[in-house]
Each structure stands twice: as C-alpha cells, then as structure tokens.
Amino acid sequence: MLTMVAQAKRASALFERNVVVYKRLPWNIVSGFFEPVLYLFSIGIGVGALVSGTFTVDGEPMSYALFVAPAMMAQSAMSGAMIESAFNLFGKMRYQKLYDAFLATPVGPNEIAWGELSFALARGGAYSAAFLVVMAVMDLTTSWWAVLALPGALLIGLAFGGLGMAIATFLRSWQDFDYVTGIMYVMFLFSGTFAPIALFPAWAQWLVQVTPLYHGVELLRGLTTGQVGPGLIGHAVYLAALAAIGLTIASRRMGKLLLK
Amino acid sequence: MRAWACYHYELIGYRRTWKGSVFSQFIVPVLFMLSIGLGVGTYVDRGGALGAVDYVSYLAPGLLVSTAMQLAVGESTFPVFSNFEWSRYYYAMQATPVRVRDVLGGLLGFLLTRVLVGAGAFLLVMAVFGAVHSPWLLGTLPVAGLVGLACAGPAIAFAARVTSAANFSLMFRFVLIPLSLFSGVFFPVERLPGWLEPLAYVSPLWHAVELSRQFAFGAFTNAASWHAAYLLVWLVAGWFLAHSSFTRRLQK
Secondary structure, three states, X not given: OHHHHHHHHHHHHHHHHHHHHHHOOHHHHHHHHHHHHHHHHHHHHHHHHHOOOOOEEOOEEOOHHHHHHHXXXXXXXXXXXHHHHHHHHHHHHHHXXXXXXXXXXXXXXXXXXXXXXXXXXXXXXXXXXXXXXXHHHOOOOOOHHHHHHHHHHHHHHHHHHHHHHHHHHHOOOHHHHHHHHHHHHHHHHHOOOOOOHXXXXXXXXXXXXXXXXXXXXXXXXXXXXXXXXXXXXXHHHHHHHHHHHHHHHHHHHHHHHHOO | OHHHHHHHHHHHHHHHHHHHHHHHHHHHHXXXXXXXXXXXXXXXXXXXXXXXXXXXXXXHHHHXXXXXXXXXXXXXXXXHHHHHHOOOHHHHHHOXXXXXXXXXXXXXXXXXXXXXXXXXXXXXXXXXXOOOOOHHHHHHHHHHHHHHHHHHHHHHHHHHHOOOOHHXXXXXXXXXXXXXXXXXXXXXXXXXXXXXXXXXXXXXXXXXXXXXXXXXXXXXXXOHHHHHHHHHHHHHHHHHHHHHHHHHHHHO
C-alpha cells in the first residue's frame, strides 16, 4: 500500500510538469475544446438543416444534430488522448529526452507512463465534460443516461491513450506519424460519425465494426440519446480490452526503451 | 531569373517530402466526398433541400477550393517559419543576390503549382462521382489558384511575424478550420445565424466557393466578377503584407 502511494506520488510529478508547461500555453489547451464544437455547428446544425425531416436511423426519424453530437464527443476524446499519449509522448521521448531526466530521479518508466496517461485523461475529460455541457444547453441530450457519457468518454480516452502510447514506442520518426494521422482521419469520417454505417457496403460495415472509434461513437450515442441496451456493454468491453492490451504493451516497451 | 531559382529551390525540397503530402492533398478530399458527399448527401437529396442539385455536385466545387486554401495556408506556416527560425535558409538566401520579392515569388509559384496539380486531380475525382455538369468546370482551376495565393499572403506574413510555432495550431483552430466549415462549402451561408452571415461574406473562401460553384454549373451571376475582384484584392494586399513582414524579419 505504501509503495503504491509512493508510486502514485512519483507519477504525479509528470502530471505536475505538464500542468506547469501548459500554464504558459493556455490557449493551446482551450482551443482544443472548440474543434468538435465547430464541427457540431457546421455539419450537425448547418448540414443538419438540409436533411431535416429526411434523416433516419434504422428507419426511425431522428434529428441530425442529435446523431452527430455524441460522435463529435467521441472523436474529441480520441484525438485528445492520442495527441498527449502518442504525439507528445513521442516528442518528449525521442527529441526532448525529457524522460531521461526523469529517470535520473526516483521516477521509473511505469510511473512515467501512468503520469502521462493520467494527464491525457484529465485533459480529454475536461474537453468531454465541457462538450457535454454544450450538448445539454443545446438540448442535444435526451435522457439522464447522458451523464454516463462522461465516464464513457474517459473510457474512450483510456483505450486510445493505451493504444497511442503503445504505438509511440514502435514508431521511428515523425513521418511515421503520418500513417497514424491518416488512420485517425479515416476513422473520424467513417465510424458512423456523420452517417449511419448501414449505408455502407457489407465489407465496409464489417471493417468499421473492427475499429475502436466506432465502438466509442456507438457507446456515447446510446447514452446521450437514452437508447440503452445490452449492446452498449459490448462496446464498453471492447474499449476496456483495447485499453488493457495497449497499456500492457506500452508499459513493457517503455521500460525497454527508456532503460536501455 | 532569381525568382525562378527560388521556385527551383522549393521544388527540390518537395522532391524529398512529397510522399507525406499525398494523403492530405489527394486522399482527404476524396474521403470527404465519400463521407459527407455520398453519406450525408443521401439524406440531403432525399428531401431535395437544394432543389434540383444533388449534394455531391453541390459539395465538390466547394471542397475543391477549400482544399486549395488549406494546402496553400498550411504550406505557408511551418515551412516558412522553419526557414526563419530552425534551418534559417532565408538568412542564407539573403547573402545572395536574391531579393525578398524573389523568395516570395518562388514560394507563391510553388504553391500555385501544388494547388493546380491537386485541383486537377480533384476534377478527375469529380468526374468519377458524376459531378461534372459543364465544360466551364475547368474555370475552377484558376479560382483554386487564386484563393490559394490570396490566403497564402497573410499566412506567410503571420509566419514571418510569430516567434513560436505554437501559434500555428491556434491559427488553424481559430481561423482556418472555422473558415473551411462556415464559408458555404457544406451548406449555404444564408442558413447561418443572422449575426454570423456578414462574417462569411468577409471570408475569401466564401467568394471562391461561390465563384467555383458558378463555374462548375456553368451558370454565372452578376456577382461573379465581384467575387474575383475581392480575391484579387486579398492577393495584392497579401503580397504587400508578406513582403513587409519578410523584410522586417530578415533585418532582425
């Protein structure tokens, strides 16, 4: 127990370091909140007006903004976690050599991983909470289940945080990140975000269902629209499993890379 | 001749980095056509909110010029900043007979080349999507070039003035993304809230979208020449702004 407290304390040193750095760049933190909101207004509301009355999900008419909003929330949880745990972690590890400095103190590789992950979750969680408030104010949450969208978003953050960290330990250069950005973009556009995947051909539907963002979108959409069923548990389990796998790989690889 | 040398310099650099640009320049607009154009468009067309025009045909000419703007602005940020702050190539160039206007001319020429190649490829994509309705469509190419250069000028000026690269992510989030989302690419600006609508008319991208759409359908209104004139004003003003910012930075 005492060692765990000590470990948590050491991990929090990483967290504190990030807070100090971002205090000097407040707008970089604040601006991250706006992107999903802008998409919500443009595509959700703007284009939504063009499809009003004709938009249906599984044959049922639905407000398009109601459909898009949880998807934007899931997307922002994904990108928030990926930015911190994959891109920033890679930069700190490879170029800034920040962790080498940390390792000269009592902080170990696992604590570095936990510290960064908890900061990524805190950052992503703040965006998700703010976005949820925007949705509630705009009347885009139709049930009290929507409150659970916040832990849902944190689960998405955890899944992508673990995945991102694991990926960051395998990549060699910033150029390799082009592939990561590319895959994230494809997921952003096709995970049932802007149109139900029922429109896609069968092979594409199958492919989408394998990818993580789809499960995040479906989970949050079920909660914010109050269409809660056992399927949601499946989505949550998928994300939790991804988080567990990602974090296991990440913590092994971090130890190897940092202590060599 | 000296501007040509600068143009050549840009091309040589691009020969090493072009692979990374393929995705953002050629593939992203196609993905948008699929996801928003075909996906969301299915529902737009069902209700006939745009009259006789199908959504893919409505979206494509807007996406064409929006991609042109994003490409030109994107290439005017980090690469320009890097040449001032990291590699400092611009200072090296200053030690040669090259003048600021040569550097700028070479850069804008390079951006124009990139935009035209990208836009040309996108026209082929439009043909595949059945979004070609008039031979006037070819006129969207100069529109793409014009809006690219018109927006590149102020972006270059910005890159020459800032002291930290962190400013670019703010510019993308607070200027570039809102511009691309609310300039009539995805939905008509008349549907914006009243207080926001006049802002869209200031946006150079909106004028380019309108002009591009008129070319795509081969149906012109009296406003067409005003749109072009507005973009030209941005182009000229942007040039002078970029020129003075460049000169100032190089004296530091």
